[in-house]
Every structure is written in C-alpha cells, then in structure tokens.
Amino acid sequence: MTTLRAFTFNFDICYNNYGIPFYLQYLAHWPEYFIVAEAPGGELMGYIMGKAEGSVAREEWHGHVTALSVAPEFRRLGLAAKLMEMLEEISERKGGFFVDLFVRVSNQVAVNMYKQLGYSVYRTVIEYYSASNGEPDEDAYDMRKALSRDTERKSIIPIPHPVRPEDIE
C-alpha cells in the first residue's frame, strides 16, 4: 500500500542520484510526470520521472521515462509496474504514440521487467552510457511500448542496425 502523490520539491530529493538542477528542470517543465510513492510510515518508496517530447506531425510525440527508482526495501511489491502504468496513462492523455526508455544492455533484471510490462527493444544505442568508475562505455537498449494512438503499432517496429547516441533525437 502506497500513497502516490505529485512530487513536491522538498527534501524528498535527498534519496536520489541526480543533481538538483536536473530535478528542477523536469519539475519546471513536466511536473505531472513526476510521481513519488510513500509508505504508511512516511518512508519514500520510489519515484518515477519523465517527459513528453517529439514531433506530432512525424508521429514521434511520445512519453519518455527518464528515471524510475524503487528503494531496496520496497522492491518486489509491484511498485515499478504501478509507476510505469501511471506514466503511460499520462502519456495516453497527452496523445502520445508510444512510451520509450533507455536501459543498460547489461541490466538484465530491468530489461526483463520492461518486457513483462509490454516493452520491446526498438534499437540499440552504442555507447550511450559514458564510462565511470573504471567501467567502459556501455550500450543502451531503446525500449518502446505503443500507445493506443499508434493503432498499427508502427512506432515499435525494431530498427535492425544499432545507432550512435548523436543520431537519436
């Protein structure tokens, strides 16, 4: 059980990984896409953060998952699925064609979870994640799920060849 609420910009952000400007940028632009889950004792369970972007004319208007995070003690409760469902619902309302996200190729747990939630690999982005802590650059999967507006599910037809980060919008 969870209390789901809009992210109010306060010390919630203590638990997160990005710099303050990053959060401020999203909150100033897409506040509705920022949802936190709180436990009955007031503990922060997790949050999702996203945005809407892309050209409507080219049928590329879509919701994007920027960050999804669940605290270790609140995992395996279906919270991530719930938060994803909410982000998809918001994107539906905005008339998006699909929802997409990037995930490390090595993060098999996450890739499988997204697959279970209806996402499929649309393309591979070469060296999307830059090196840190001595680890090499890493590729990302760009995963997508079609929304109801994309009746023919054109947006998720996979691109066979990997692309470079500079080639994606």
Added chain:
Amino acid sequence: MAARGHVQDPNDRRLRPIYDYLDNGNNKMAIQQADKLLKKHKDLHCAKVLKAIGLQRTGKQDEAFSLAQEVATLEPTDDNSLQALTILYREMHRPELVTKLYEAAVKKVPLSEEYHSHLFMAYARVGEYKKMQQAGMALYKTVPKNPYYFWSVMSLVMQAISAQDEKLAQTMFLPLAERMVEKMVKEEKIEAEAEVQLYFMILERLGKYVEALDMVRGPLGEKLTSELQSRENKCMMMYQRLQLWPECNALSYKLLLKNPDEWQFYLSYFDSLFHLMDKSWSPPNEEEHCVEGPVHTTVAEAVKFVVDRMEEEDKKDSRPLRGPYMACLELIHRLRQRGCPDEEELGDPLELMLQFFGKFGDKPCCITDLKIYLHLLPPEQHTQFENRLGELVPLGEVGEDGFGFPGDTKALQRHLCVCQLSRVLGLQHTLDTEGKLCLITELKAHYHYGLQFGKSCLKTELQFSDTYCLMVAHVYIDLWTETGDENMLWQCLGVLEEGLSYSPSNAQFKLLLLLLFCRLGAFQPVVDLYSSLDAKHVQHDTIGYLLTRYAGSLGQFAAASQSYNFSLRFFHSNQKDTSEYIIQAYKYGAFEKIPEFIAFRTRLNQSLHFAQVRTERMLLDLYTEADITSSLEESVKAMGLCPEEDDIPWDNMRDNRDLTVLFSWDPKDRELTEEHRRLSLEEESVWLKVRSLTLRLLASLALLGHAPSKRNSDKTNENGVSAKSSTLQTLLSQLDLTLQTAAQITEKQTQYPFLGPPSSRLASALSSGSCHCQASALQLSLTLQELETTGLGKMSDVDFCTTGLQPSVHLQKQQDWGGECKGDVLEMKDSRLMTQPSLLETLVFFVETVCVVLWVASYSASVLRPLKSSLQKKKKKKTKDSSTPVVLSGFQEWTGSLQGIVTQALDHVKGQEASLTALKLAALTLGVGHAQTQECGFTRAAMDKVQTSYLGSLQELGDLLRKRADSLKSLKF
C-alpha cells in the same frame, strides 16, 4: 552563446571569432581579437562586452566591470550587446544589473516583445515581484498573449506569499489576483490548464474553498487533465478543508474500490467516518447520500468494507496488495483509540499480524509495515508473538552449532524480519550480557551463512544478509554502552569492517562506522568513509552534520577543512541553480512549483548546518593560518569578515539534519523523540552563537590592531576607533550572555539515543574553561583599547598586570588536565585497548585558546610598543624617571608565562606521541581460543586506524603549537 541566428549581419561575422574563442575557453585570444576589432570599429559595443567577458574569466573583475559599464551607460538596444552583458553580469553574480539594462532597452524600444520578456525574467531572477507584475502586464499590453497575463497574476501571488504582513496578502494581493483571473473567466479567455491551476491556487490561499470546489467541479475543472486524478485530489482536499465529511467519505470509498492499495484514501475514509459518527450524521435521503455517492456512517459498514477488501485480495491469483491488510490494523488502532468495542469483529491483532507476516514476511518492507502497529499487542504477548512468527520461518535442520539456517533468500528475509521484530519489541534489550553474547553468536552465524546467497551480487548491490551484520553491531553497541567494556566496541568495528568488505556499497555500514570512529575521536578514517558514501547535493545538508560535528574538534585540521568544503560547495551552488529554474517554471506555466522552489532555496539558506560550516570554516582558517602565513588582519580582510554583520538567521533557523538516517530497531521508549530534536537544535544553536561571536570578536580585534595608535589625531579617526571598541564591547556582552545560557543548557546534561544526534561541543567547551578564557582575553583587548584612547600615560596607574595575567591563569588551569588525568589518549591495560578521546578534544580547545590569547598578546604589544620606545628615548636623554613602568614589566611577565605554558604543552604532546608510537597493537591478543582469525584481522585493522588517526591529530596539534610558539618570540621588545 555559439548558437547564433543570422550570419548575414556584418557585425555578426566580425564578432564570430571572439565568440568562438570564448566558447573554447581561449580568453586571451578573445581579448586580443576584440582589441583588434575595436581599433577598426570603435562603436562596436558588443566587442567591448565580449572583451569584458574575457577579462572577467581571466580574473580581471575590476577591468571587466568598468568596460561593461561603459557600454551599459550607452543603454544599448542591439541584441548582441544585451545578451553578452546579461551573460557577463550573471557571471559576476550581479543579476540586478540585468534589470537596469532591459529597463533602458524597453524604454527605447517599447514594442519589443523580446525585451519586455527579458525584463520580466531579469526581475524574476532577483525576485522583484512587484516589478514582475508590472512587466508582465506591460508585456501583455504589447502582445496580448495569455501566458504574459498570467505571469503578472502569478507575480501577485508571489507578493502575497512573500508579504511580511499576512493581512496585506489576504486583503490586497490575492483579491487583486483573483479579480484578474475572474476577468479572463468572464471574457471566456481561459485557455490553458496552467491558468486553471493558478486560479485554484489563488482561491485556496484566500480560503475560498467553496468557490474552489465549484470551479474544479465546473467546466474550468475539465481542463485539469495532465496530472492523474487531479480533479479528485483537489476535490478531496477541499472536502477536508470544508469538513464536508459525507463527500469526503464517499469519494474515498469510490477511489478505494478502484485502487484498494492507495493508503491516503484509507486514512481519509476512516477520518471522515468517525467525524460523521461523532455528528450522528444521516443521509438526507436514502437514494442519494451526497454528490459523490454512498456514505458509510457506522463501524459495521467500515468493518465490512475492510473485510471485503481483504477477501478480494485473498481470492486473487496475482500478488496480493498490502493495503487492505494494513487498513484492517489501522481500523483496529482507531477503534481502540476511541474505546470502541467493535474491534473484535476484525479479529485478534496478533493473528492478523501473523497472517500479514505469512503473506508478506519475505518482503524487506514487512518490518516497516508491522512496526507501526506493534503497540496493538499487549507486552505479555510479545514473546508468544515472536515464537509464533518463528514457526512461520522455514529453517533447515539444526546443526552442530545449535542453529538452523534458511534455505533460500525468501526464508532468510523471513528470519531476518523476526529478528528485527524481536529487537523492536525490546526482547533483545532485556537479555543479560550472557544472553546478548549468545544472540551475537547466532546473528553472526546467520550472517555468514547468508553470504552464500549473494555470491553473484555486483559490487553495487547489497548482500541479502547485510542486516544481520548491522544487528550484530547494534547488540555490541548495547553491550558497550551498558557495561563500558571497550572490547565490545572494537568487536563492533571489526564486524562492520568485515561487512563492508563483502558489501562495499552498504551505506548503513559506512554511516555506523563513521559515527563510531567519530565517537572514538578518530577522524582520519572518517573522511574517506564519507566520500565513499557518495553523498549527493542535499545530503550534504541532511547528513553532513555527522562529519562536520567532529571535524574541527579532533585536531585533524586538513581533514576538517576538506569536510567543510563538501558541504560549502553544495550550498554555494544552490543559490545559482534555483533562480534559472524559477524562470523556466514561469515559461512552462508550472506555477505551483514556483513557491516550492523558493521555499526549498530558503530552507537551504536558513540551514543550521550551513551556518555552522560557514562559521567553523572561517574559525579553522584563522586558527591554522592567521599570524602564521598572513597576519590576523589580512586573514580577516580576505574572508570579508565584518564584525558588525551577523548573517545567521537566528530566528528562522532550519534544522535540516536527518537525525534518523542510521537504521534503528530500538523499541519506542528508546527512540528519538521530538523533545530530543528540540534540545539538540537548542544546544547546537547556542554553540553556533558562541562560535559566531568568537569569530566576530576576532574580526573586531584584528581591525583594532589596524586603528591608528596616535592619539589626538583627527576626529574621524577617533570616531572610527570608538565605533570599533563599542562593537567589541557589544559583542563581548553578547558572548557573556550566551555563555550564561550555555551553562544552563549544559546543566541539563541531555542524553540522546546512541544513533540519534551527537551532543554538541558545548559541554566540553565550557568544562575545559576555554570559552571563559577566550572571553577574558578578548576583554583584556578591550581594556587596553580604551586605555590607549584615553592615554598610555595613565595606563601605568591601572592595575594592568592582574587583568593581563588572567588569561594565562586560565590557560594554566586548563592545561592541568595533562597532570590530573595522567592518562594517554590510547592505552593498553591488561591486554585491553582503552581510549580517552576527550583528552584530544580538550587539547584542541587548549590550542584554539592559545591562538586567541596570542592574538590578544600581539595586539597588546602593538599598543605598548610606542610606550616602550618613548621610554628608550627618555633613557637616552637620561631623564630622572627611567624605571620600567609596571605595565611593561607586567606584559613581559605575562608573555613569559605564556611561553612557559606553550612549551609545557608541547612537551606534553610530544610525550603523548611517544607513548602512542610505542604502543604495539600487534601484542594484543584478540578473542579467545579458536577465535576466527579473519574477524580479528578486521578488528585489528580498525584499531590501527584509530591509532594512526590519534597520532596524526597529535602531530597536527604539535605543529600548530610550535608555529604559535614562534610567533610568541616576536612579541618581545
């Protein structure tokens, strides 16, 4: 800057290379190129500004500024110059100048949408809400676009929020904002969701909840679509404000049917139910209870509702939700609070909790959930509960050591949950020493056994059995605090170090190690631990205190300086960060976020911890550098310290410390209370006041030294001097008052939970005598200063000696600790290691006091020197009265005794160092018999860290004392 539109303009083409140089960080070339261009085109103002940017970036701020002002006074209206100046002013941290720039531009080009909009944003950057309101309106009149109109409205709301006088907000700003929106509503000009949001904000702040509710339910409310359940949430909020309990109840019920896991709606459902019962409310007609649908008004209905929800979950094939089961416990809790007997219908809490454990015991959150309702169990049931829980944990066969272990991670998690619950229930605390040691053995066995499940874990992942390790540490801490047996503490450090070796990302291990090392007075290992926590932005404010509380107090000056920097870097970047995003929020119409951003910024600016690190950082720099690398006066000036200025928001101080960051499974009666929080803040604030006053007094002293010592000089000088001495006087009496308050506070001897806030340095500062010694030394400087202005001649009439000696008497007293305790900071007794970290802390206070007294002595010398030289002249002239005045001999006597004290202290430090180096920890026998050598290794490593750290502290303290002793020599005439 590089992205520039039209290349056609010849000026753009000419400026291009300068932009490129600046973008590439080649400031020198940018300046040269600008100079070249200016030779040919004197009136190309933008080139001047670009040159100024280059100058600014190469550290020539003054030159840059005057060049920029040359252009600014011309009130430029070309885009290039305006943008470049905006960038420059921002880099100079002078955003207010941007407003002047665009004010002029708008006057000259009144129809420019762009300049009007820049002006609005420039005001936003400096928070000039009234001018924003006007600028927004002017913009709307130029270009009638809705967002501009609402920028103006929002600026009115901001005036209301920031108004000191709430009445002004309620009677002027908000009503005006409301009327402005109403006008648009009437004219049917409302377009965007953001506009409706803003309207709602205004009505809510005005307390016009009925109107707000009507608006949300009406056609305007249909625009509220972005956020999920936006209308429902807003209605619920208004129902609660208006105490419309039937609607509140019916809406909660509806939403819970849709999503039986939404905790907040259970709470509003129960709240409203009991309100309705208290009012004996009954529906006006049977058909329709209220606009939101059916209303529950009896406990029976609520019980049925909750039971139904649980049954639904039981029937499901998929993973059950926790909500309904927790709601059941919540309802029992509420019924019991009301003394309502119907709780039995829901079942026995013990059985319900066992049922909950059966369903969710393998989830790590089970403990957090059940913890909330443990009070529903009477104490006599606790052991029974623990036993029954144990029956639900599948463990393998009992082995040689008497323990059975879980077969998989789910079973492990269940077992862990039982251990945690047993601790929360206080069952571990009631064990005797023997029992606790047995418990440690059991938990350790489980810990080591569980490591096998995490063999494939990545470095960034936690081990499944980490929590066992942490619990072992907690039991060791219990034993240490109860028995005083330091061996328990060493074991504790060992087990945590071991845990960290298997699970290098475990923040809880690091935090607890950090805390323990600090309590032991060993600061050296702490900085690395904190760095490895990889604390991010706000965390430097929320958990930075763990580090900075001990940073200055343990004689590790370099490490202390590093620690303060972690926090200061974050605080300084915050101010800049926020204002850009406030502007963005205006642009995108995220009006609700603007007050949040501002409140956040304020909260950081008013942070207790921020004020502490700011103050401590400057004190540290003075203690370690002033009169060593540069004079006290230069140091004070370099810091921009002004004794008259107090920049600490005493009345609005925000305690942002996260005092429960360390996990604890202590029972309720041992938990951190609100009273603890209050007392800790009080104590920290008073200590901060002592420190900040000391700092300002030192600044004051430094500037006294600067005062011209000639008497009968012109009036302005005399006024200046007396102003300075009156500052000194005021600060001294404030310090005196603060020390009195401090004494009252320390009398309380507040004890905080071990994992709660550390005590401040206040108590030890007072008991060491250092505060009073520093105060009387500073008092001496005031006396001297007054005598100097009245005339040195009269000084010999005054009993300067006793006044002057007072500080050194104190010093001596303070230094006695060396003789009294006769102990070492680290000792081996009967093959046990003993620490006395308080010795280190006292030594640091002593060194700080030496610094202060020597600065006063140095000031005294500067006052007395003219007297001495006039005396020498007299001697040469062989006048009659050639005996040394009492004042000079008194001073010499004083500096002589100071010299003695410092030398003595240095000997003491040397002695401590020697005995510490002689201590061979390898000689210690750790553990008994078959004691696991690996575990001993970790304990020994922890001991080594402490020893090395103590040695480092003594060396740094010794070094500083030696430097201070050198400066004493120069005080002799």
